[in-house]
Amino acid sequence: MDDRVQNERITSFVCFDVETTGLSPEKDRIIEIGALKVKEGKIIDKFTEFINPKMKLPGHIVKLTGITDEMIQYAEMEETVIERFLEFAGDYIIMGHNVGFDYSFLKTAAARQHKNFDKMGIDTLLLCRKLLPDTESKSLGSMCRHYQIINENAHRAYDDAKATALLYVKLCNEFYLKKPEIFIPKPMRFKVKKSRSITNKQKNYLIDLLKYHKIESEQSIDLLTQSEASRMIDKIILDKGRII
Known part of the structure; x- marks a missing residue:
């Protein structure tokens, strides 16, 4: 992307992705966060960190992401990395592909540290569903192929975040003038389940x-x-x- 998001309509946002040990924000844990910060159309910073989940990684997660127990065994713990990411995100709008999933994990992780993570967000998956209804699959991989976006390390957090930002630019270029209302950020909604720690x-x-x-x-x-x-x-x- 030559460190630029080439579209004047896009101003400032944090596009991010997480890799996790599973699908449950309460039971499972984040193992990697990747993000890029865009200000007035230019990438000004990036964030990529592993998190030690304090559990053995399921085999299917290792196969999917390529992340192994050895790669994260010396990574910092959730509380440290989450605090750094919250500072990185600041008051920026967040963006992701199926961003509700990633947001649910970050919101839950932040809650465990007694911190808030209330955000406005843009979901490129939702945009694809509304703007490209005839496309068979709306997965990030399929959309990258549709728009000829190269993502050599799919299912790694930073690479997926960067591919998502590029996808957003492609969607803006093709549809923004026709349907600008679809691109308006929406409040992110996820209610963290209250749970008591093991006695x-x-x-x-x-x-x-x-x-x-x-x-x-x-x-x-x-x-x-x-x-x-x-x-x-x-x-x-x-x-x-x-x-x-």
Whole structure:
């Protein structure tokens, strides 16, 4: 992109993407954040950081993203990286492809640090659905092929964020004059579920239960909520039995 977003209609925004351990903002964790900051049409800064999720990465996530346990084992923890990203984003409008998914993870992560992340946003997936209804797939990969946008590292956060910004420019070039109202940013809406952290009693019993049955948990016990810990304990007892 030659460090430029070549369209006078686009002024300032932060386009971002996250890679995660799964699909649940409460249960799963962010493992990578990638973003570029655009001011008056020019890329002025970028953000790309791994996060140590304190859990083993599922095999399908490793296969999808190419991110391995070894790559994130020395990464900083969520609270540090999230704080830096919130500072990076500032009061900019946010943008993403299916941005509601990425926003839900960041909003939840920010809430765990007792911080707000209320934003106006632009979703390029929603734009594609409204502007290109006859296109079979509206995925970022399909849209990149449609507009001949090169994304050599798909499913890596910064590369997907950059591809999304380019996609937005293409959409603006083709449709903005015809349907400018579609490009108006909307308030981002996601309600973070209130949850209570695992109790010490649950934690100690679960650790004993895992050791007794020689089970290696792929999740960090410290990250479990009370309800998640209860379900995990019940499942182990159902499958393996109680401690005798």
